[in-house]
Amino acid sequence: MEELLTKSEDLRKVRAALLNVLEDTDELRRSAVDERNKTMAIIENLTDGVILLNKKKQIEIINSPATELFNIGKKEAIGKCFVDLLDIENIPEIKKILIDKDRIRNIYREEVATLDSLHLEITSVLLKDEIEEKGFLIIIHDVTKEKLIEKMKTEFVSVAAHQLRTPLSAIKWTIRMILDGDVGEISEEQRELLEQTYISNERMIRLINDLLDVSRIEEGRLLYNQEDAQMEDVLDSVVENSQEMIRNKNVVLEINKKETPKVRIDKEKIGVVIQNLLENAVKYTEPGGKIKITLDNDEKNVIFKIEDSGVGIPKSQQDRIFTKFFRAENVTRMETDGTGLGLYTIKNIVRAHKGQIWFESEENKGTTFYFTIPINNK
Incomplete structure (x- = not known):
């Protein structure tokens, strides 16, 4: 009888231990769910689009700003390949840069223009552990307004640079003529001052040329002879x-x-x-x-x-x-x-x-x- 009582007590302790484990497991599960819900709420309320891709480059998570950018519902987007959402001309290049497993770096940032005139800055982060690739985190920032303002600034700089280059070139050749003695002899002190002025003027011309190169780049007018x-x-x-x-x-x-x-x-x-x-x-x-x-x-x-x-x-x-x-x-x-x-x-x-x-x-x-x-x- 005493042996049965001992075994019964042991079983009671085992049951109690199991109940404690189950309670702890349930608490951990609730905590994990709470943390996931918090994370999802943060992702959902970000102003930038956020997309999580699995190893197959398929969408697992997508927030509302991303669905609005790509004009697609969440249920429709889940399981789709990310690149299929991009309505742009240079898909192969973007695909290679953003989700190519052979890329050189873990983080890439690329700016793309969509066919409906949106300008998007897309950042791709490779997610991996010590063993294998896990997927990609894609962050999409709409820079359309910034691009429009940038275009206006570029046009202003281009006009101003063109207007400045002509008088600066005239100053350059006038100083050169004086230094070469084409208009008469000058003293050493005058020569020193003119040479300093010539160097400063050359620096200004280089700046103007740099500004014009930037304008050509941003307007797509910089020509390449490959x-x-x-x-x-x-x-x-x-x-x-x-x-x-x-x-x-x-x-x-x-x-x-x-x-x-x-x-x-x-x-x-x-x-x-x-x-x-x-x-x-x-x-x-x-x-x-x-x-x-x-x-x-x-x-x-x-x-x-x-x-x-x-x-x-x-x-x-x-x-x-x-x-x-x-x-x-x-x-x-x-x-x-x-x-x-x-x-x-x-x-x-x-x-x-x-x-x-x-x-x-x-x-x-x-x-x-x-x-x-x-x-x-x-």
Whole structure:
């Protein structure tokens, strides 16, 4: 009898333990449901469109702003392929950039124009663990109004730049004639002042030309003369023309390159890209510092990389580095000459070649810029 009572007591304890486990499990389940509901409420009330894709690139979650942008119901959207929602012309490029498993980076941001005149900034984040890809988080920001304002500003800048270029050119040639003695002799003091004025005027002309290039880019009027060429030839030309600048700054330039496949490029404009990146590296690296250029390729791209040991870019300002007129605070303190247009311009040149450009940087340790050009860029 005593044994039965003992077993009964043991069973009672087991039942009690099981009930406690079930209560804990139920509490955890309710807590998980509450957290999921909170997350869904936050996603639903965001002003930007948010879409969660599974491994098959199918939509699992979509919020109301996204359904409004794409004019589709939630039930209709679930299970669809995200790219099928995009009513744009360059679907293959966008698909490759946003949801290609072979992409180089985990995060991509791309601006697209839809056929019904919407301008969307689409950010794609690859979701993965240590073992496999889990899916993608897509964030869509409507920048149509900003684009309209930007267009008006661009048109104003274009008109103003054209109006300024003519008198500046006249000033340039007048000063040149005086310096060359075409209008009589001048004193050394006069020559020094005129040479300083000439340099300042040249700087203004370069700024005007940069502004006009930006206007052409934004209006789609920047022309490209593409041909099959070797990237190393373009690199060699830029480095040769930059020797004096490198010597004057007393920095060490190391170049590691191999013979890469030919790519279809505008040699002059890709030269502008490399020149701009090299000038920035030299400009923002202290004397005695080191710059390293690497030219390589994988199966799909020719890859250009330039590392410097310079001042770096503050983390809080890195997301603005390719925007117009932006210059990081630490470089404006050490180098007053600059427009903030160079990186914006070269970003658009690289993208016009169907390539990508990005960077890695740590303040006071240096910056590394990369850009790629597709090998089959036909």
